[in-house]
Amino acid sequence: MAGFRSTRPSDHVDSEEVTSPDIGFRGWLRWFWRQLTSMRTALFLLLLLAAAAVPGSIYPQRSADPNGVTLYFQTQPELAPWLDKLQFFDVYSSAWFSAIYILLFVSLIGCVVPRTLVHAKAMVSAPAAAPKTFARLKAKAKFEGSENTLDNAFTELKAARYRVVRNGTEVAAERGYIRETGNLVFHISLIGLLIAVAIGGGLSYSGQRVLIEGETLVNNLGSYDSFSPGTFFKKDSLTPFSLTLKKFEADFDLQQVNVGTPTDFRATVTSKLSVNGKPKNSVIRVNEPLELPGANVYLTGNGYAPVLTFRDASGNVSFSGPVVYLPQDANYTSLGVIKLPDASPKQFGVLSFFYPTVAKLQTGALTSAFPGNANPVITMSVYVGNLGLDNGVPSNVFSLAVHGLKQVAGGKKHPKIELTKEGETVQLPAGLGSVTWDSTKRYASLDVDYNPAQLWIFMFAMLALAGLITSLLVPRRRVWVRKVAGGFEVGALAKGDDARLEQVVEELKVKLAIKTPKKKAK
Amino acid sequence: MVPIKLDVALASLSLIFIYAAMAIYTISFLIFVFHIARATSEKKSIRDTSGGLQRAGFIVMGIGALAHGIGVTTRGISASRVPWANMYEFSISGSFLIVLIFMTALAVKEIRVIAAFVNAFALLVLGVATTTFYVQIKTLMPALQSYWLVIHVTVAVLATAFFNIAAALAVAYLLREWAWVQKSKNVLASLVRRVLKMFPDSAKLERLSYRFNVVGFILWSFTLIAGAIWAERAWHRYWGWDTKEVWTFIIWTIYAGYLHANATRGWSGKRSAWLSLVGFAAVLFNFTIVNLFFKGLHVYSGLK
Ligand code: HEM
Numbered sequence: 001m002a003g004f005r006s007t008r009p010s011d012h013v014d015s016e017e018v019t020s021p022d023i024g025f026r027g028w029l030r031w032f033w034r035q036l037t038s039m040r041t042a043l044f045l046l047l048l049l050a051a052a053a054v055p056g057s058i059y060p061q062r063s064a065d066p067n068g069v070t071l072y073f074q075t076q077p078e079l080a081p082w083l084d085k086l087q088f089f090d091v092y093s094s095a096w097f098s099a100i101y102i103l104l105f106v107s108l109i110g111c112v113v114p115r116t117l118v119h120a121k122a123m124v125s126a127p128a129a130a131p132k133t134f135a136r137l138k139a140k141a142k143f144e145g146s147e148n149t150l151d152n153a154f155t156e157l158k159a160a161r162y163r164v165v166r167n168g169t170e171v172a173a174e175r176g177y178i179r180e181t182g183n184l185v186f187h188i189s190l191i192g193l194l195i196a197v198a199i200g201g202g203l204s205y206s207g208q209r210v211l212i213e214g215e216t217l218v219n220n221l222g223s224y225d226s227f228s229p230g231t232f233f234k235k236d237s238l239t240p241f242s243l244t245l246k247k248f249e250a251d252f253d254l255q256q257v258n259v260g261t262p263t264d265f266r267a268t269v270t271s272k273l274s275v276n277g278k279p280k281n282s283v284i285r286v287n288e289p290l291e292l293p294g295a296n297v298y299l300t301g302n303g304y305a306p307v308l309t310f311r312d313a314s315g316n317v318s319f320s321g322p323v324v325y326l327p328q329d330a331n332y333t334s335l336g337v338i339k340l341p342d343a344s345p346k347q348f349g350v351l352s353f354f355y356p357t358v359a360k361l362q363t364g365a366l367t368s369a370f371p372g373n374a375n376p377v378i379t380m381s382v383y384v385g386n387l388g389l390d391n392g393v394p395s396n397v398f399s400l401a402v403h404g405l406k407q408v409a410g411g412k413k414h415p416k417i418e419l420t421k422e423g424e425t426v427q428l429p430a431g432l433g434s435v436t437w438d439s440t441k442r443y444a445s446l447d448v449d450y451n452p453a454q455l456w457i458f459m460f461a462m463l464a465l466a467g468l469i470t471s472l473l474v475p476r477r478r479v480w481v482r483k484v485a486g487g488f489e490v491g492a493l494a495k496g497d498d499a500r501l502e503q504v505v506e507e508l509k510v511k512l513a514i515k516t517p518k519k520k521a522k
Numbered sequence: 523m524v525p526i527k528l529d530v531a532l533a534s535l536s537l538i539f540i541y542a543a544m545a546i547y548t549i550s551f552l553i554f555v556f557h558i559a560r561a562t563s564e565k566k567s568i569r570d571t572s573g574g575l576q577r578a579g580f581i582v583m584g585i586g587a588l589a590h591g592i593g594v595t596t597r598g599i600s601a602s603r604v605p606w607a608n609m610y611e612f613s614i615s616g617s618f619l620i621v622l623i624f625m626t627a628l629a630v631k632e633i634r635v636i637a638a639f640v641n642a643f644a645l646l647v648l649g650v651a652t653t654t655f656y657v658q659i660k661t662l663m664p665a666l667q668s669y670w671l672v673i674h675v676t677v678a679v680l681a682t683a684f685f686n687i688a689a690a691l692a693v694a695y696l697l698r699e700w701a702w703v704q705k706s707k708n709v710l711a712s713l714v715r716r717v718l719k720m721f722p723d724s725a726k727l728e729r730l731s732y733r734f735n736v737v738g739f740i741l742w743s744f745t746l747i748a749g750a751i752w753a754e755r756a757w758h759r760y761w762g763w764d765t766k767e768v769w770t771f772i773i774w775t776i777y778a779g780y781l782h783a784n785a786t787r788g789w790s791g792k793r794s795a796w797l798s799l800v801g802f803a804a805v806l807f808n809f810t811i812v813n814l815f816f817k818g819l820h821v822y823s824g825l826k
Contacts, residue, residue, distance in 0.1 A: 043782040043789060047797075050775040057768040057812070064762050092763050197761075206758070255528050257658045265664050286664035287755045298758035447758045454760065461747045468743060472736045472781075497732060 036103070037110035045104040052100055056091035059083060063092070105194060112187045119180050126165045127174035130480035134491040139501045141509040145488040149512055153481035153490075156511060162479065170482040175475075179496065182470025189464035196460055200453025202232040212305045212322045212443040216244040219295065219448065237450065239294030243271045246281075248302055248442040252372045260331055260370050267299050267444040284446075294450060301445030303327045304334055304354055306378060310343065312433040318343040322441045325354045326398060331368040332356050337400045341389045348384040348432055349400045351410070355379075378437055380417040381410025382428060408432070477501060479508065488512070532600035533659045539593030540614055540652060546586035547645045553579040554638035562716035576634065580625075583641055587621045590648075594618050601659040606675050607666055609813055613651035617644040620683040627687065632722040632730060636690045643686065670752035678745040682805055684738030685777075689802035691731035692795040698724045699792055728791065732784060735798055739777045746770050769808040776801040 035041060060068025069089050073080040087094035134140045153171045157164045162173035207224035209217050217223050219241050251264040267284040271292060284290045290297040305322040312318055318340050325334035338350040357370035358377040366379065385405035408430045409417050415429050425436040475498040481490045490508050494501045557575035560568050594615050598605035606615045624640045627633055662671075697703055698721065703714050721727060749770060754760040761767060780801055783794035 039782060039786040040789070043779055043786050046775055046779040046782060050772045050779065053768055053772050053775070056763055057765040057772075061763060064764055253661050255661070257528060257530060258660045261661055262663050263661050264667075287668040287670075287752075289755065289758065296758070300758065449758045451760075454754070457760065458751070461750070465740075465743055465747060469740055472740060497729065497736070499733065 033110065036107050039111075042104070042107050042111065045100060045107060049097075049100050049104060052097050053091070055088055059088045059091070061091060062089050101194075105191060108187055108191060112184060112191070115180075116184055116188075119177075119184060122180070123177055127163055127172040127478060129167065129172055130170055130482055130491065134480075134489055137491040137493055139493075139505040140489060140491040141505050142484075142487055142489045143509050143513045144486075145483075145512060149488050150481065150483065152512055153508070156508065157479060157481075170480060173479045174477070175479075176477060176495075179471055179474045179476040182467040182472075182474065184467070186464050186467030186471055189460045189467055193457060193460040193464065196453045196456040200230075200451045200457060202230040203237065203453070204230040204449070204451040205233050205237065206450075207448045208300075208445065209448070210324055210443050210445050211243075211245040212324065213245050213248055213441040216242055217446065217448075218242045224448075237294075239273075239292070239450075241271055241273050241292050241295070242275075243269050243290075243292075243297060243446075244279075245269055245444055245446075248444045250302060250371070250442075252370065262371065265299060265302055265444075267302075267446070269297075284444075295448050296450070298447040298449065299444055300447045303332065303443055303445075304356060304373065304376075305441045305443045306336070306354055306376075307438040307441060308338065309436040309438055310338070310340055310433065311436070312344045313431050315433075316344070318433070320438075322443075323352075324398075324443055325352070329368070330371065332371040333368040335398075337398055339387050339389060339397075339400065341387050343432065345431065346384055347387050348382055348408075349387050349402075349405065350380050350382050350435075351400055351402070352378060352380040373440060376440065378419040379410065380419075380435070381414075382408050382417065382430075382432065384408055384430060384432070475500065477504070479504065481508070481512070527602065528659050528661065529600040530659070532596050536593050536596035536600060537652070537656075539589050539596065540648060543586050543590035543593055544645060544648050544652070546582060546589055547641055547648070550579050550582035550586055551638060551641045551645060553582060554641055558638060558717055558720070561720055562713070576637070579637060579641075580628070583621070583637065584625065587618070587625060590614070590618045590621065590644075597659070601661070603662060604672050604675075606679065607660070607662055607671065608655070608657055609809075610651050610655040610657050612675070612679070612809075613647050613655055616679040616682055617647040617651075619679050620644060620647075620686055623680070623683045624687060630730070632726055633687065633691070635720045635722075636687070636694065639690045639693075640687065643690075665756045668752060668756065670748060670755070674745060674748040674752055677741050677748060681738045681741035681745055682809075684734045684741060685798075685802050685805055688731045688734035688738060689799055691727050691734065692798040694718065694721050695724055695727040695731060695795050696792065696799075698727065699795075728795065731795065731798060735777065735780060735801075739774075739781065742770075742774055742777065746774055765812055766808070769804065769812050773801060773804045773808060776804055 060072055062069050072083075072089075083089065087096070091097055131137070150166065150169070150171055154164055154166055157171065157173040160175070162175040163177075164171060164173040166172075205228065207219075207227045209224050211217055219238050221227060221235065221238070245267060247266075247268040249264075249266045249268070250262060253259060253261045253263050265286055268281065269284060269290065270279040270281050271290065272279050273293065282290050284297060284299045286299055289299070303325055305324050307320075307322045309320040310318045319338060323336045323338055325336035327334045332354075334354040334356075336350075336352045336354060338352065339347075340349070341347045353366070355366055355368040355377045356372060357368055357374040359367050359369035361367050366377065383400065383402050383405035387405075388401070407414055409415050409428065417426055417428065417435070419426055419435070419437040422437055422439050425434050427434050475494055476496060477492055477494045477498055479490065479492045481488060490505055490512070492501055492505050553575060557572055557579055560572035560575060563569050563572075594605050597611060597614065601607075605611045620640060621644050624633070624637070697714060698718050702708075703711050703718070706712075722730070749767065750760040753762065753764075753767070757764075776797065780794055780797040783789040783797055
């Protein structure tokens with residue numbers, strides 16, 4: 001089993017024979033370096049990395065699920081700050097996770113560099129001479145031959161694409177150098193991959209924007225709802241382009257077993273690469289981003305944006321425009337918030353629901369039965385009081401803190417406000433005027449992402465895969481044929497797993513024996 | 523987009539075939555168990571006549587696989603797409619592939635003895651699939667409408683099949699190497715000992731397990747890359763440490779550790795066999811617990 005277990009090439013610089021360190025600082029340093037670059041350390045670090053990745057799937061992560069983290073802080077106020085200190089909400093950028101993979105990669109470099117040198121030498125040197133005795137080889141055979149046997153062995157092995165040398169009464173051959181090449185390519189590609197990921201992450205940016213039909217997104221910092229730049233991001237990495245959402249369409253399944261499942265989302269957009277550029281029409285779908293020079297635009301969400309107009313008692317417009325309603329369930333029961341700080345006689349806020357296909361629950365409450373805009377209804381709850389918009393504290397446009405406000409419409413105790421068709425106007429209580437539902441638009445949530453290293457990442461991944469396949473599936477083996485007392489013997493040794501080792505020896509034996517005309521093969 | 527027609531009647535027929543496959547697998551499993559019982563008998567005369575039973579087992583299992591295959595195919599046709607868009611479908615397709623790969627790999631004589639294990643595993647998966655995972659056919663939501671669903675998931679299922687066979691071989695290997703099984707006079711130990719006689723020797727088991735893991739690992743690496751490419755298209759980033767991505771990475775890293783273990787002195791043999799089992803446990807965990815209880819993008823509740 002030796003051949004199988006010690007799967008590294010035997011000429012690999014083995015760094016595991018480390019016992020007690022030399023004395024002195026440099027001795028310790030050398031000892032430490034050897035430990036770090038040993039196979040056992042690599043193994044240990046790999047398993048440690050796997051284990052360290054687990055908590056990130058248990059606790060919500062800021063990068064993937066920021067709301068989950070907020071929620072966790074609310075539900076576990078005792079535990080959350082401690083977990084936060086231990087970076088359990090940022091596992092993959094945490095000090096401990098980074099430490100493990102950085103150590104792993106340092107170890108990897110320390111491992112790969114000497115191996116590359118050793119391998120480069122092996123590539124240009126002759127196949128190794130046969131061991132003194134074949135006793136310890138697992139694959140071996142004896143046969144009677146003739147004076148041509150060694151010549152035949154030479155041509156035979158050469159034809160099988162071995163590197164062959166003949167030394168006196170012995171033919172030594174080796175094949176599968178590419179196995180080690182593949183292994184090195186694989187490991188080096190991992191380093192390349194990590195560097196590409198790091199650089200790409202630093203130069204990248206990602207901006208989110210909710211775009212209502214008719215609106216235009218201009219690629220500058222001011223036009224994003226949220227924006228996350230990489231460490232090396234500069235403002236001028238934003239390539240100038242503009243994008244107008246012409247139309248958003250959604251298809252939902254109407255079949256009995258499947259009512260309401262979305263089947264397609266389409267955002268029809270026109271893009272321009274400069275102010276006077278030629279507008280280009282395209283359709284963005286969920287799996288089909290729009291690729292612009294310098295950024296890809298992805299469709300990540302959608303919903304309804306009813307166009308509403310609020311007028312005060314004397315008919316002056318205090319608000320008019322589309323309002324983004326956020327879907328709360330799969331049937332697009334959607335919640336919208338409107339704040340009217342400048343309304344007269346007093347400021348008020350509105351919490352509003354939009355039901356694209358309204359239905360009544362048994363409790364009498366409204367709900368939506370289908371995500372399509374088939375029978376839409378808007379309801380509103382109105383709150384008067386200080387909305388707190390002027391005190392400089394930024395507030396979320398999608399939520400209304402009703403605490404401290406006085407409800408005047410909606411709910412059980414107050415007059416209902418229900419708009420049942422577009423064009424309808426309803427009076428608000430308490431002399432607040434009226435609201436008109438003008439029309440209904442749709443919006444698309446778009447994500448604009450730029451990562452210049454993506455192609456590099458892809459290339460390194462492909463290289464790694466190719467290297468891996470080569471390194472795991474191409475057998476590397478040495479074969480020797482030599483003259484011994486009473487005939488010839490053939491022996492073979494594999495470096496790593498080799499399913500065909502015995503078979504190769506057997507076949508070679510048969511071939512060489514057959515080529516001996518007079519004598520019988522054993 | 524043209525709305526896809528769902529064929530509910532065909533989906534019901536598909537389920538009937540799956541049930542039929544379960545029934546037939548139960549029979550083949552019993553035959554395999556009976557075969558093991560006879561092949562490990564103390565009496566040589568009984569042992570010598572047990573080969574026919576194993577053959578019969580494979581024929582019955584083959585018929586079961588046929589029903590299984592029809593069940594999977596009709597499920598796909600009924601929804602006009604690949605039959606692996608939810609856990610039920612993934613389970614029936616995955617277990618079918620495992621059986622298929624196993625039946626193909628029977629050319630390698632030494633793995634015949636794990637037939638009972640593979641058979642039982644497929645039966646168990648189908649049992650869980652039909653009782654807990656079953657859902658009506660549905661059209662695909664937009665994020666899943668991609669040829670990457672075909673590529674990414676097929677290869678993931680294939681990898682799982684290879685890891686599964688490797689794990690079965692690793693179990694056999696570990697039993698073989700277990701001192702208690704080797705030496706104890708306990709009835710159970712001697713029974714296990716006799717069963718193990720049917721298996722190839724330890725060295726061969728170890729090597730076979732390694733080879734299946736190697737292929738599994740290559741396929742898993744591909745799954746990971748394909749997943750990243752798809753994620754870039756569908757979720758605007760190639761990697762985001764979503765729970766499913768995390769577990770794909772964990773599994774990949776464990777098996778990378780396994781491969782290293784095989785090249786590390788003192789770590790090949792039993793320890794690496796254990797790693798192979800840890801790896802497969804992570805695969806199963808990823809498919810069951812992570813799919814059902816963890817939160818993440820892969821859990822589709824509808825695009826918000
Ligand atoms: C980023 C961390 C690493 C990963 C993901 C990794 C992964 C792998 C994989 C998948 C293999 C098997 C495929 C092949 O032979 O090419 C392998 C083999 C190997 N690795 Fe690594 N490795 C890492 C780090 C290291 C380090 C630090 C060392 C040096 C101590 C090392 C040395 C080796 C050797 C010598 C082999 C060949 C074993 C054989 O022939 O089967 N690796 N590695």
